[in-house]
Amino acid sequence: xxxxxxxxxxxxxxxxxxxxxxxxxxxxxxxxxxxxxxxxxxxxxxxxxxxxxxxxxxxxxxxxxxxxxxxxxxxxxxxxxxxxxxxxxxxxxxxxxxxxxxxxxxxxxxxxxxxxxxxxxxxxxxxxxxxxxxxxxxxxxxxxxxxxxxxxxxxxxxxxxxxxxxxxxxxxxxxxxxxxxxxxxxxxxxxxxxxxxxxxxxxxxxx
Numbered sequence: 521x522x523x524x525x526x527x528x529x530x531x532x533x534x535x536x537x538x539x540x541x542x543x544x545x546x547x548x549x550x551x552x553x554x555x556x557x558x559x560x561x562x563x564x565x566x567x568x569x570x571x572x573x574x575x576x577x578x579x580x581x582x583x584x585x586x587x588x589x590x591x592x593x594x595x596x597x598x599x600x601x602x603x604x605x606x607x608x609x610x611x612x613x614x615x616x617x618x619x620x621x622x623x624x625x626x627x628x629x630x631x632x633x634x635x636x637x638x639x640x641x642x643x644x645x646x647x648x649x650x651x652x653x654x655x656x657x658x659x660x661x662x663x664x665x666x667x668x669x670x671x672x673x674x675x676x677x678x679x680x681x682x683x684x685x686x687x688x689x690x691x692x693x694x695x696x697x698x699x700x701x702x703x704x705x706x707x708x709x710x711x712x713x714x715x716x717x718x719x720x721x722x723x724x725x726x727x
Contacts, residue, residue: 544592552590555689559587566698573695573702574724585693586722594688594719596629600640600654602682611643611655614670614696615703620644624654627686631715638686638711640676652678656686657707661716668697668723671707691720698724 544552563584566572574582602625611619621643628637641655654676663671672691676684694704 548592551592551595555590555687558690559585573698575699578725585724588689588719588722590689591719592689593631594717596627596686598627598629598684598686599682600625600627600684609641609708611641611705611708613703613705617703619705621655627656627684629686634715636713636715638713639708641708643705654678655705656711657705658691658711658713658717659707660713662718666718666722667720668693670694670696670704671711672720673705673707674720688717688719691717693721693724 566574566585567579567582569576569579572579572582603623607623609621609623611621613619621641624640624642626637626639628635630636638656638658642653643650643655645651645653656674656676657671658674659671660667663669672693674686674688674691676686695702696704
């Protein structure tokens with residue numbers, strides 16, 4: 521009983537699912553550690569006024585972003601099923617701005633024996649630094665409740681081996697979640713998941 525209680529305390533302190541990770545392989549423990557490190561680095565970055573999207577007046581009370589505990593149940597690996605032809609589309613921004621885009625393909629994954637699918641896009645940008653960037657935005661049953669109301673993103677870049685990791689523990693809020701001066705891409709309706717994705721970043725504050 522004492523050991524279980526200690527595991528529970530340590531698990532929540534590290535924002536990792538309870539159990540002291542005793543069931544995880546060494547590779548999985550490394551993945552968890554890397555995710556936690558990235559969260560720590562992001563908190564440090566967002567705490568600096570010249571780098572943070574958070575309004576400077578709010579930074580004095582900033583102690584870090586809010587996250588679900590890390591749970592590798594929400595990590596999936598596999599191919600993107602790329603479309604054979606170019607499928608033009610438009611991604612709408614939170615301020616009504618329109619962003620020319622194309623459907624690149626879709627990623628399938630399974631939760632509790634049910635298959636789900638997310639559409640992947642490329643967005644036309646003048647900046648060539650983003651030429652290999654893939655847009656994966658989604659909403660789910662936590663959206664507008666425990667997570668940001670306009671949805672969350674997962675970063676992907678085109679891979680020659682077509683082997684991708686979609687890890688919802690890395691799902692994050694766009695900048696408009698922190699400050700209304702920003703506009704950000706709204707995930708398409710077809711990426712509304714009929715389940716609660718209890719992983720990744722939670723809502724920061726309502727504005």
